[in-house]
Amino acid sequence: MNDLDIVSMLPLLFVVVFLLIILLIVLNRIFVNVGAREIAIKERRYLGAKMPPGRVVATEGEVGIQADVLKPGLHLIKFPFERVVRKVALIEIGPDEMGIVEAVDGEPMPPGRIFAPDRAQNAHNNFQDPIAFIKQGGVKGIQLRTLPPGLWPIHPYLFRVSIAKTTVIPQGKVGIIMAADGGPLDPGRLLGKAIGGHRNFQDAELFISSGGLKGPQVDILTPGVYRILTQSTAIDGGSDVKPGLFTVRLYDASVINENEIGLVEALDGAPLNPRDYVAESVEGHDNFQDGHEFIGRGGQRGPQKDILLPGTYYINPLLFKVIPETAKEVKPGEVAVIVSNVGKDPSDEVRRQMAAKVRQRMEREEREQAEHSAERLDRIDDKRTADEIRADLMSGDPADLRLDEGAHEAYVVPEGYRGIQETVVGPGRYYVNTLAIMFNAQREAEEKRIQLEKTKSQADNQKDLMAATVGVEIAGKRAEQRKAEAEGEAHYILQTGKAEAEKVRLMGGAQGVAYHEQVNALGAQGVALVETLKVIGEKGVRITPDVLASGGTGDGAGSIGTLLLLNLFRERLNLPAENGKGLRSNRKVKPRNLPAS
Numbered sequence: 001m002n003d004l005d006i007v008s009m010l011p012l013l014f015v016v017v018f019l020l021i022i023l024l025i026v027l028n029r030i031f032v033n034v035g036a037r038e039i040a041i042k043e044r045r046y047l048g049a050k051m052p053p054g055r056v057v058a059t060e061g062e063v064g065i066q067a068d069v070l071k072p073g074l075h076l077i078k079f080p081f082e083r084v085v086r087k088v089a090l091i092e093i094g095p096d097e098m099g100i101v102e103a104v105d106g107e108p109m110p111p112g113r114i115f116a117p118d119r120a121q122n123a124h125n126n127f128q129d130p131i132a133f134i135k136q137g138g139v140k141g142i143q144l145r146t147l148p149p150g151l152w153p154i155h156p157y158l159f160r161v162s163i164a165k166t167t168v169i170p171q172g173k174v175g176i177i178m179a180a181d182g183g184p185l186d187p188g189r190l191l192g193k194a195i196g197g198h199r200n201f202q203d204a205e206l207f208i209s210s211g212g213l214k215g216p217q218v219d220i221l222t223p224g225v226y227r228i229l230t231q232s233t234a235i236d237g238g239s240d241v242k243p244g245l246f247t248v249r250l251y252d253a254s255v256i257n258e259n260e261i262g263l264v265e266a267l268d269g270a271p272l273n274p275r276d277y278v279a280e281s282v283e284g285h286d287n288f289q290d291g292h293e294f295i296g297r298g299g300q301r302g303p304q305k306d307i308l309l310p311g312t313y314y315i316n317p318l319l320f321k322v323i324p325e326t327a328k329e330v331k332p333g334e335v336a337v338i339v340s341n342v343g344k345d346p347s348d349e350v351r352r353q354m355a356a357k358v359r360q361r362m363e364r365e366e367r368e369q370a371e372h373s374a375e376r377l378d379r380i381d382d383k384r385t386a387d388e389i390r391a392d393l394m395s396g397d398p399a400d401l402r403l404d405e406g407a408h409e410a411y412v413v414p415e416g417y418r419g420i421q422e423t424v425v426g427p428g429r430y431y432v433n434t435l436a437i438m439f440n441a442q443r444e445a446e447e448k449r450i451q452l453e454k455t456k457s458q459a460d461n462q463k464d465l466m467a468a469t470v471g472v473e474i475a476g477k478r479a480e481q482r483k484a485e486a487e488g489e490a491h492y493i494l495q496t497g498k499a500e501a502e503k504v505r506l507m508g509g510a511q512g513v514a515y516h517e518q519v520n521a522l523g524a525q526g527v528a529l530v531e532t533l534k535v536i537g538e539k540g541v542r543i544t545p546d547v548l549a550s551g552g553t554g555d556g557a558g559s560i561g562t563l564l565l566l567n568l569f570r571e572r573l574n575l576p577a578e579n580g581k582g583l584r585s586n587r588k589v590k591p592r593n594l595p596a597s
Contacts, residue, residue: 029079040070056105099147100232106138116141164232175221182214194292262308272302277341
């Protein structure tokens with residue numbers, strides 16, 4: 001009886017088991033458990049509208065792959081009208097990575113654009129809400145918005161995610177940005193203008209929406225780590241490489257060593273005034289490290305007046321060219337003359353004023369040198385006094401003549417004007433802008449001008465017009481010039497003294513020979529008589545009075561002494577007598593009436 005009961009109940013048991021299996025299958029289809037690190041994709045199979053043409057996922061319950069996904073947890077689906085197609089793992093973005101998202105559905109890309117603007121803004125919650133992305137006008141293509149590190153439930157049928165590494169700028173390097181999308185560059189510009197708020201190009205959406213320009217950018221990346229939309233690779237490790245909005249190129253930072261300066265040439269900016277050698281200074285560019293400020297404040301292209309001192313500078317090499325140059329050192333005993341290529345052009349009045357100052361200085365130095373020279377020459381020149389020598393040395397002034405004829409154009413100018421500066425600098429190290437790219441031509445012009453001045457000075461028998469050699473580099477050594485002048489003057493005095501001594505010696509020797517011959521011809525008494533007559537003639541000494549008082553008869557007998565003296569001269573000199581007779585006085589002297597005794 002019991003066996004019959006069990007056998008009779010077997011069909012019922014089979015039905016119950018079958019129903020249980022069916023229930024389990026139905027429950028498994030209705031309830032879907034999604035794991036903690038995955039999502040489930042649904043598909044509607046029956047009783048739904050057809051999706052619009054070109055649509056990939058259904059947002060309104062149409063037949064096909066549904067846009068909404070099942071996130072981790074237990075979900076009830078509309079079985080048998082819907083089913084779970086597949087479960088996929090969450091997208092994991094590592095700490096040194098960023099996710100680049102490409103939408104395969106959405107609005108068409110705007111004409112001329114390469115990257116899709118994020119019209120939905122943050123409504124899709126970093127692409128976690130596909131329906132919001134589609135309904136809010138999301139654009140098909142590579143998105144400007146990226147995924148930061150973390151786990152992300154991204155719909156694999158609507159979005160494709162690739163991985164890009166973070167951009168690392170090491171120390172001593174500078175990152176230059178090239179934008180592949182944006183507006184065209186402004187006419188005449190080499191670099192895209194700076195756009196505020198993009199956080200070092202990490203907010204690509206803001207860069208594009210704020211008017212960022214295509215091409216090389218004026219802003220740069222300094223050492224650090226940046227999450228920038230660059231090229232990416234497939235998340236599954238495939239070989240496909242997707243382009244990024246930005247390309248980063250590394251350049252060396254500008255390093256100015258000790259004892260050097262950095263000359264800067266701007267490759268972009270406002271045009272340089274044709275009359276200027278260097279651009280006008282602008283403020284706020286932080287030693288040319290802020291190209292945006294430089295351009296925004298009207299910085300001019302070309303050689304810059306400002307220089308870089310020793311240090312490390314993060315400068316955009318596409319905007320500025322940095323030329324290291326050795327700092328100038330003035331050694332003891334030297335002075336440096338500064339030639340300025342910036343400032344106002346000196347007027348004729350300014351040049352005349354400076355010429356007057358130069359003339360005053362030259363006259364003062366000439367007087368001082370004349371004083372010293374006169375004192376030394378006076379010691380060996382017995383014929384002239386020191387005042388006469390000084391007056392002779394100061395008699396000519398060809399330098400002043402040249403100044404009056406217009407040579408003042410070659411002279412120094414006061415501070416703030418172009419040309420050779422009035423002030424000089426002494427020994428020390430100086431970090432000055434020598435304008436290396438114009439240095440050779442400037443130095444050559446200065447040397448030619450100085451050589452011309454020296455030639456004119458020699459032609460006019462005038463001292464060197466310049467106190468020291470003028471040039472862009474270190475001027476001539478003034479101390480050595482002074483030494484050379486002193487040695488030259490001493491040599492002149494020495495040679496003049498030797499010449500005078502030689503002259504006296506030769507004249508003395510010649511006179512000795514003449515005296516010896518005279519003694520042989522005339523005898524010692526005759527030579528003495530001749531020398532006596534010379535002295536009498538040179539000095540105008542009278543040896544007889546105008547009136548000779550004697551006791552004669554008044555017929556000339558009173559001149560007997562004179563006649564005897566003249567006859568003596570005739571005999572000693574072997575002179576013939578007048579008319580064969582002895583010499584007689586033609587002068588008749590009338591005796592004065594003397595008072596009676």
